[in-house]
Amino acid sequence: MTHATLTDQSITHSTKQDLFESPDFYDIDDLLTEEHKMIRQAVRDFVKKEISPIIESCAQQAIFPKDIVRKFGDIGAFGPTIPTEYNPNGGLDYISYGLMMQEIERGDSGMRSTASVQGSLVMFPIYQYGSEAQRQKYLPKLASGEYLGCFGLTEPDHGSNPGGMTTNFRDAGDHYLLNGSKMWISNSPYADVAVVWAKNEAGRIHGLIVERGMEGFSAPEIHQKWSLRASITGELVFDNVKVPKENLLPGISGLxxxxxxxxxxxxxxxxxxxxxxxxxxxxxxxxxxxxxxxxxxxxxxxxxxxxxxxxxxxxxxxxxxxxxxxxxxxxxxxxxxxxxxxxxxxxxxxxxxxxxxxxxxxxxxxxxxxxxxxxxxxxxxxxxxxxxxxxxxxxxxxxxxxxxxxx
The missing domain is CATH 1.20.140.10 (Butyryl-CoA Dehydrogenase, subunit A, domain 3)
Known part of the structure; x- marks a missing residue:
């Protein structure tokens, strides 16, 4: 089974109305600010309009609705806690972020995976550990949905033990040479940017930003999933990929x-x-x-x-x-x-x-x-x-x- 795209297979839109009402038995809304409730309602309305009508068809047919990426960018679902300097829709607190993820996963876990990988696993490390040039180059495009990102940590033989990773890079003069592979990577087959964790010659773990199109870099899709069928999942394969030295995240090393x-x-x-x-x-x-x-x-x-x-x-x-x-x-x-x-x-x-x-x-x-x-x-x-x-x-x-x- 191969993921279809919107161009080669049509998605059936359900006519069934989404009537979801959130339970709040302990009046927890009283603990939220008016801004929190407005953000939650905006995302809930978005899910009812953009996700609920198509999600059953997408899941049944294993279609990733790729145009949802730009739509998530439009509503500010990517990296909402990132400062507005890099994300015009950012600057929100963590309760706002949580409420957004709650509403999106209410629609579908795969859709929330798309959003949270982009925000927490791609934008977060670039903001937290990247150079100013990296922040300016990548964060606005990730925030808007122009770029889709993925996070390369898990390997075929190293899941719960990420420190055992074998993906590695070595200094090759004006660039690094990256070799290895990653497994079970959400967004990877369509990702424009991958934050990849690998060991240097000394065995120290570092993050590198790898871009689609770099020679020796491929991201084959994982097929025949019974779970997260509306999400896109794949591998990351690196065969002597030349990564510019300025793509190393300078602000962190180690696990x-x-x-x-x-x-x-x-x-x-x-x-x-x-x-x-x-x-x-x-x-x-x-x-x-x-x-x-x-x-x-x-x-x-x-x-x-x-x-x-x-x-x-x-x-x-x-x-x-x-x-x-x-x-x-x-x-x-x-x-x-x-x-x-x-x-x-x-x-x-x-x-x-x-x-x-x-x-x-x-x-x-x-x-x-x-x-x-x-x-x-x-x-x-x-x-x-x-x-x-x-x-x-x-x-x-x-x-x-x-x-x-x-x-």
Whole structure:
């Protein structure tokens, strides 16, 4: 199966109206500013207009809607916390960023992956660790969606152990020679820019900006995915790629660089998974009120009410975790372990809610008429990428005990 583009396969637009309403059992909106709520509403309206009508068709046919990249740029979904000097739509706080990711993943996890990779894994390291010339050259084009970016860390043999990477570069006079490969890279087949992490001759990890078109650089697509089917995923292959020396990120060396990027992305995932959970809950609640069995709506049966009550409870707890973590991020206090707790918990509850919602919908839950099965399949990737469920548990374990369970 090959990803089709908009030019060689048409996307069916659904006529079904997106009626999503966000649950807010603890009046958490009272903790948000008016700006937060305006940003959330703008992105929610965007999702209902631009994503919801096409996403089931895209997922069924494995089509990445490439024109969504420019549209994300137009609404400021790329790198919204980057200063306005480099991103005219930037300068927002981390709660705003979280709410944007929540609303986009409510539409689809693959769409949120496109946005969060661009902002947290490409724009963030260029802003945080890049030279001023690199910031001026790349950030405005990434912010607008003129450029699509990807992040090269994971390798075929080194996933949870990124420090074991074998991708390497060596000094070749006026340039570096880059060799190796990366695997499971969101956006890569269409990416114009890749932030690639590799080891120098001394074995020290550095970030390099690799551009599409550099000789020896290719990004083959990964086919036959059952998850994130509306997203584009591929490899990065480097065969003696000549990388200009000015493309080395000067502000960081060592594993701390890519791990700090992952912290930023994992923060967005915690909010995003909550959005997927909300969509599954809202879909199940509506369906239960309309579907009749034994002479009454199934919402009137105790076991259905139990499922819905437990879903709402977990969503409410996750909302409070996200809000508090957002406050900590705004204050520069959020730790890696705190972010791991939120990512791990929120993806876990989202997966459970998706499975319970699927049961409420019965056979209809597996069809593209409803978003449940698509969310469930997507979340099977989300629970693994940016740190697996178990790795995040061990990050927490290290924070609790002070003893590292893995190296």
């Amino acid at each position: 701390r660089g890519p791990l700090s990027c992952l912290d930023s992305a994992r923060y967005g995932i915690a909010w995003g998974a909550l959005g997927a959970a909300m969509d599954c809950y809202d879909t199940a609640r509506r369906y239960a009120a309309e579907r009749e069995q034994f002479g009454k709506p199934i919402a009137g049966f105790q076991l259905i009410q139990k499922k819905l009550a437990e879903m709402l409870t977990e969503i409410t707890k996750a909302q409070l975790v996200c809000w508090r973590l957002g406050k900590l991020k705004n204050e520069g206090k959020a730790t890696t372990a705190q972010i791991s707790l939120a990512k791990r918990n929120n993806v876990e509850i989202a997966l459970h809610i998706a499975r319970e919602a699927r049961q409420i919908l019965g056979g209809m839950g597996i069809t593209g008429e409803y978003p449940i099965m698509r969310h469930m399949m997507n979340l099977e990737s989300v629970v693994t990428y940016e740190g697996t469920h178990d790795i995040h548990l061990l990050i927490l374990g290290h924070d609790i005990t002070g003893i590292q369970a893995f190296r």
